[in-house]
Amino acid sequence: MTNFSHVFTEIYYAWLQSSLHFLLCAAVSIVWFATIVLLLSYVRKWLMSPRVQNVIDKATGLVLIGFGLNMIFRVQRTGH
Structure with missing residues (x-):
């Protein structure tokens, strides 16, 4: 039973880490594109x-x- 709880804990932390990574990337992208829009205006x-x-x-x-x-001048050189 202990092995299963360890697996679920690892899955939970992997999910949490993936979610935080996604949110960080989304936030950085939003800031980046907002900056580009402001600069281009x-x-x-x-x-x-x-x-x-x-x-x-x-x-x-x-x-x-x-x-x-x-x-x-190109026409004059080629003669056409």
């Missing part, structure tokens, strides 16, 4: 500011002009 506000939008628009324009020039 600040990043979004910064990215939506008119100054940053102006810089993004100018950079996009330069990239598109660069692609266009690349296509022009």
